[in-house]
Amino acid sequence: MALSPRLSPQLSVVVAAVRKAGKRLLRDFGEVEQLQVSVKGPSDFVSSADLRAEETLRQELSRARPNFAFLMEESGASGDDDWEHRWVVDPLDGTTNFLHGIPHWAISVGVERRMAPDRTELVAGVVYNPASDELFWAERGMGAFLNDRRLRVSARKELRDAVFATGIPFAGTPGKAEFSQVLARVMPQVAGVRRFGSAALDLAWTAAGRYDGYWELSLKPWDIAAGLVILREAGGFAADPEGGDPYAAGSVVCGNQVLQPKLRELVAEGVAYARRHQTRGEARPEAPSGGTPAGSDTPAA
Template sequence: MLGSANQNVMIKATRAAGRSLVKDFREVENLQVSSKGAGDFVSKAIISSETIMRDMLVEARPTYGWLGKDGKEVEGADPTRRWIVSGLDGVTNFLHGLPHWAVSVALEHKGEIVSCVVFDPAKGELFWAEKGAGAWMNDTRIRVSGRTKLHEGLFATGLPNGGQSDLPDTLRDLARILPACAGVRRWGAASLDLAFVAAGRFDGYWERRMKPWDIAAGLLLVKEAGGFVEPIVKTNNMVDDGEVICANEALFDRFATIIRSA
């Protein structure tokens, strides 16, 4: 894989964090403790993963800012650049022993994501992209799907639980999109949903009220794979407001019209 110096630093950091999480994941599957105990164990695994990434990224680029999964932002000596990091995306999957979770990092420059990595350690798939250089999985160039018929499209989203305020919106979305497409999947890791759109596995994805570290890396993947990416509300900011709708060029307008028709 040939990338910039920043890209190589990001890949090394995500792989190191991924190795740490794989060891912890094996322990989660064998835990004979209360759910609270398992939750505490996973919380420690996330902290360990993010610490590994922080140490490696800050050592390599000490002037860059930092925004991690704990929500605490650190402004660097260079205010134009910051890392946006998720030490573990797909926490519930990880906690339940489901091998679908990821580590991700995005580099933001002057408010724009310019480089990213999403690593799926359980499957050995590393997705990465740089602005203007395309999107890749391991050493293979990836592209969004070529489907042109909405009724053949497979889409992904997140499903909030009953205590979250966006549940009614999501239920209305599903009522509109399900009759028009081949299906909707909820796999529980936004970074991988976006990576799978970039790889043509899903034809589109939408979700509201996400955190910056959930989607920052995946947004660039989809763009560099030839996809269309916008906030659901056009005047919003995808990273700051945590919402996204994306698909290939042929399906985007019809897909977006359905989701935005509330």
């Protein structure tokens, strides 16, 4: 697919890099059973494909912008500590999907600019799913796009009509009690809840109106840097459960202007309830009346 004429020179660099890394990932995806896989945590895998993709992105982006620093999922922070711009990179978001042959995974590259010693802003982002050849991209003030089509968040206004996306904490990681309490509040009020396994694509799909909103707790900067720019440029709103900066907090609740505050209220209630009961030493608090019991195995719609 030819590059969109709307792309700035900076984003053209990113798109070329993610497409090159994407071609290599697709070859590995076709031979997923032969990948050498090491375990880096409970239910959190890193493959040789992941590492190769990160190195490809580092080489391509460094060549085009040698003065930019990096924050990358596998290798961490690098470059000048006094950076003005940096790439925030997840070379393979949705690794578990990838390793199971599920074609829902993406490369995510955000651009972060330092405005002051203690203040930065996200100014551009690209989320690319090589398996579907869907390229989501945005630059601050320029709108958001899927390939060459402009994106807008959904226009739904009622919770009962909405489909939300979320992420479920892996086994052995914190946040299970909070998630259970939030889900107990959300599910009785909405048309459905989906868990697809890629935060970057959850944000991009919310920007495209496929989801009406999305929430997830305890994320990393590379999970959401690009997606937040795309979402906001598509007219979406994002905050952490308390209404603060989701990028700084690492937790996000997003949607359109009407649904995002409603969803954020439910998420905040669930998180606060779980944490109050954890403080009191109650390992299994009850869900609110009419909700799904905490710890229930009832699947999302």
